[in-house]
Amino acid sequence: MSAELTIVLPIYDGVTHLDFTGPHQVFVRLPNAKVLVASLGGQPVCADGLQFSALANLEEIAVCDVLCVPGGAGCVAALEDERFLKQISRLSQSARYITSVCTGSLILGAAGLLAGKHATSHWAFRDLLPLFGAIRSDERVVRDGYVITAGGVTAGIDFSLTLIAELAGKDLAQSIQLGLEYAPDPPFASGRPEEAPAAIYAALRDKIAAESVERRAHLHAFLEKKSRPRTA
Amino acid sequence: MSAELTIVLPIYDGVTHLDFTGPHQVFVRLPNAKVLVASLGGQPVCADGLQFSALANLEEIAVCDVLCVPGGAGCVAALEDERFLKQISRLSQSARYITSVCTGSLILGAAGLLAGKHATSHWAFRDLLPLFGAIRSDERVVRDGYVITAGGVTAGIDFSLTLIAELAGKDLAQSIQLGLEYAPDPPFASGRPEEAPAAIYAALRDKIAAESVERRAHLHAFLEKKSRPRTA
DSSP: OOSOEEEEEEOOTTOOHHHHHHHHHHHTTSTTEEEEEEEGGGOOEEETTEEEESOEEGGGOOOOSEEEEOOSTTHHHHHHOHHHHHHHHHHHHHOSEEEEETTHHHHHHHTTOOTTOEEOOOGGGGGGGGGGTOEEOOSSEEEETTEEEEOSTTHHHHHHHHHHHHHHOHHHHHHHHHHTTOOOOOSSSOSSTTTSOHHHHHHHHHHHHHHTHHHHHHHHHHHHHHHSOOOO | OOSOEEEEEEOOTTOOHHHHHHHHHHHTTSTTEEEEEEEGGGOOEEETTEEEESOEEGGGOOOOSEEEEOOSTTHHHHHHOHHHHHHHHHHHHHOSEEEEETTHHHHHHHTTOOTTOEEOOOGGGGGGGGGGTOEEOOSSEEEETTEEEEOSTTHHHHHHHHHHHHHHOHHHHHHHHHHTTOOOOOSSSOSSTTTSOHHHHHHHHHHHHHHTHHHHHHHHHHHHHHHSOOOO
């Protein structure tokens, strides 16, 4: 691993910041890596009240080794933005690893990168994966060749350590894990639908469903438009 | 929990961003909470290549309910900055909970907030806690009355869920945990000195020790200056 490795995290308004700050904090500890958090035009990005600035310009990044797309409530608006999606498609061509965290996989799907691939997403949106031709998986980190997708938000940390092991070996991954004191000890067993108390799961599922009605409609419209043959 | 709750995360150059982005992503899901990420003068803060802007001005925040100080390589420079430390002391007076993640506890210590308190820090810096009169603990999240300290970096996520349960009940904490899909599944068992492979631990311990010689010297100078009686 002597050559420099370029890792690109494309972000957009409404991204869930922990989707990329988790992996970013892991990736920056990889020697010889250039980790670029990038947006269209290098414009500042807002995420849950945090503003990220001095970003790389997505359109000016020539190539990358790892493309890692985070998710969040803004993911549907992001994939509807042709300028943004074009950059995802373009960068995916040079990437050795095409990856996502949370609903970032919907963006990969929209760019046509999940066809026939096993993939995951945030639990509340995994049902959408087959719309892009992906094979839905409920695992926390799913690898299908050069495509690695992670589940919701915090799964990005597990994913990024897995990727570090792949890129630079298990020893470095374990050293970074130790440096970040990643020996998680959640106070509750409530991180997955299968283990959360049933009433808490049902309430959150319904809340997310209600909040994402419009986004789902947009996604279906996007897919319909895409499948419609172009008239000359 | 009808009244608004103010949570302040004071940051500074060289902060480890995951120390506060983890808790921030949890805290913003607390209804009726105002979560302020703040710096001196509201100036942008750089952290491992990420720039955070549009920050609150630490000096203009009148009071807070929760003060949560993150750590990072910049923590010693931050506690040496009288203007910064003064704001930590001032805000601690109104805070119902005085908290930290990682070496943020050294900043609490420097502000005199850990005297006689059980507290923790990043594993590589816990030995410094007694210098501030604190009782060192190696637990991941340590509570001593209104003071709650968390271990290194990722311990902030466990801590913030614990605090949410305290502030707003266990149901909400579990719902937020589910929303963030926090069912961690690290690819390796290497997150604590006690569980990491011995050689990996020894190498990282020595590397961190070598890198922090100057910071430790500064910390000792700070403590010496503080203990020296003022001449009129």
